Each structure stands twice: as C-alpha cells, then as structure tokens.
Amino acid sequence: MTVFLVLAAALTLAVLAVLLRPLWRDARGVALGIGVVVLASTALLYRIVGTPPALDAANLKAPETLGDAIAQLEAELQRHPEQAEGWRLLGQALQRENQPAKARDAYAKAAKLAPDDAAIATEAAQARALADDKRLFDADAVALLQRALKSEPDNQRARWFLGIAQRQAGDNAAAAATWEPLLAQVDAATAASLRKEIDNARTAAGMEPLPETAPVVANANALQVRVALDPDFAARVRLRGDASVFVIARAPDGPPMPVAAEKRSVSELPFTAVLDDGDSPMPTRKLSQLREVELVARLSTSGDAMKRDGDIESRPVRVSLPAKAPVELVIGAE
Numbered sequence: 001m002t003v004f005l006v007l008a009a010a011l012t013l014a015v016l017a018v019l020l021r022p023l024w025r026d027a028r029g030v031a032l033g034i035g036v037v038v039l040a041s042t043a044l045l046y047r048i049v050g051t052p053p054a055l056d057a058a059n060l061k062a063p064e065t066l067g068d069a070i071a072q073l074e075a076e077l078q079r080h081p082e083q084a085e086g087w088r089l090l091g092q093a094l095q096r097e098n099q100p101a102k103a104r105d106a107y108a109k110a111a112k113l114a115p116d117d118a119a120i121a122t123e124a125a126q127a128r129a130l131a132d133d134k135r136l137f138d139a140d141a142v143a144l145l146q147r148a149l150k151s152e153p154d155n156q157r158a159r160w161f162l163g164i165a166q167r168q169a170g171d172n173a174a175a176a177a178t179w180e181p182l183l184a185q186v187d188a189a190t191a192a193s194l195r196k197e198i199d200n201a202r203t204a205a206g207m208e209p210l211p212e213t214a215p216v217v218a219n220a221n222a223l224q225v226r227v228a229l230d231p232d233f234a235a236r237v238r239l240r241g242d243a244s245v246f247v248i249a250r251a252p253d254g255p256p257m258p259v260a261a262e263k264r265s266v267s268e269l270p271f272t273a274v275l276d277d278g279d280s281p282m283p284t285r286k287l288s289q290l291r292e293v294e295l296v297a298r299l300s301t302s303g304d305a306m307k308r309d310g311d312i313e314s315r316p317v318r319v320s321l322p323a324k325a326p327v328e329l330v331i332g333a334e
Helices: 002-019 030-049 066-079 084-096 100-113 118-131 139-151 156-168 172-184 188-204 231-236
Strands: 223-229 244-250 260-265 271-275 292-300 317-320 327-331
Touching (some): 084 100, 100 118, 118 139, 156 172, 156 188, 172 188, 188 271, 223 244, 244 271, 292 327, 317 327
Antiparallel strands (some): 223 271, 244 260
C-alpha cells in the first residue's frame, strides 16, 4: 500500500497544474478542487497499477522522483496497455515534464482506446499542437476535435481548439461559425472577449462583425452584478494596480463558503459581472439551487479569495432569485 500511495502522490502532484487549469475562468474553489483531483487520480492509478499486493516493495521500488514514477507507470502500461485512462494520465505527466512528443504519443494511444471519449480526444488534439514546433493543429488533431464535438457538441474546449485550428488554416469564416455557439455557454466577461475573436475572424473573412446584443445570461438564476468604487473612497485611497476584486454570492445566514464567486482586476472597475452555476466552487452547491443569496464585493490587495485584514467590502445585499434587475455593489461606501 505504501508504494502505491507514493506512486499515486508523485504523479498526482505533477499533473495537478494541468488538471486544474480551466479553459474559460480563473481557478475557483482550488482547495476543494485539489482534494477531488487527488482522490480521482489516486483511484485511477489504483485501477491501472493494480492492487497493493501487486505493488509489493519486493517487486516494485518506491519512486524517489517524478521521473521514477513516470517510468513505473510506463512499465505497467506496457504490461497492461488496454488502460485508456492510464495513457491519458501518463500524457498529462509527460506534458508536465516538458516531454511534448512522448505526451502526444501517450495521448494518441488513449484516444485510440477510448474513441467516444470527447475529453480524451480534445486533450489528444491539444497534445499534438503542443508537440508541434509552431503549435499548429495538424489534420489528425482536427479529426480528433471533430470527433469530440460529434460525441459531445457542447464540449467548449473542443469547439475553441477547432476554431483555432481553422484560423491557423486560414478558414476564418468556419472559425467564426465554430465559435459562435460558445457565446451562449460562457459567462459575460468571457463572451465579451470571445466576441472580439469572432469579429476578428469575420473581418478576416470579409464579413461584418456580429450585431451588438444584450449580455448573455446562462441560466434563469444568473445574477448581473454591477461593481463600482465609492468616489470619495477612490479619491483618498491609492490602490495597487494588481489588486483584485472578488464578487461573491453566498447563502444568507449560512456558511461563509460562496455558492458563486468571480475574480476581477481592480483596473476593470467599474464592471458588470454575471454569476451563474459555472462560478460555483462546489459542484453540489450551486446558485440555481437557492431562492435567496447575499451578495458582496471585496477589494483584496493580496489576491487571496480568503478574507484578509485590510480587505474592503461593499455592504452586503440580499437578493431573491431569480433577480429581475442588476444588483449594485459599491466598495468603500460609508
């Protein structure tokens, strides 16, 4: 058991940065996410490498480095090459070790073993681009992305990467058409950035930019929150340019853990944030499950989501869901 835990921990810690990197948002609920990923990756390695007796110290030396852990996983996969998730985990670890070509090959085996797994196909396509000197998606990568979208049309990463591949190939109209469905799936801030990319692609294709539309609201309980600094407060306080603003929704009279949160830069003030289920740090506790929330905006010089001494908060505002109008939060008001 000890050897297994060492091997699992070594590889798990190595790939955490890859596994927790979101496509669309800043990291949310990192502490909880790490725990979930550690458990999932440990369970995965248990299935791949075998039961603790199969890892008896007499047969397998505990890895002392990440390279040792990868070598042992490679050896196990040579003996049991039918494990798609094993090749996937190996690919993630090899990417972390800056071995893009070997990561590409590991992912290719995972994708072949799991042809209907959209996530694996998407990661395999990305691995091919990362292994290319010019970071280009080749024909095989495009085929993987198309396969991913065929089995999972709402896969955001696959759709985003396919649009990039089309832009690289000069098919700008196709890229714009590929990206447009994402506007209804992402938060308002991401949608604004995405619209610029779509308009750039449309312009390159000789097309008009998209018409202006109202902010996209992802679900009925999504909240539009307008955040601003109190003018008197702003006049007497010099704010650091790297300070952060957290927009937080939490259960009234409940635990301090937010049910939705979004991080912005102080340089964006004033801004409008849209909080929805995608901003929840806990998959089992979502904004759409509540009938009332308490909203607060926090100015943080540390950039830490946890409240620290010196942080400045707006007055909390209670809102019934679904909200009929944007909520105003003012930081620094007396």
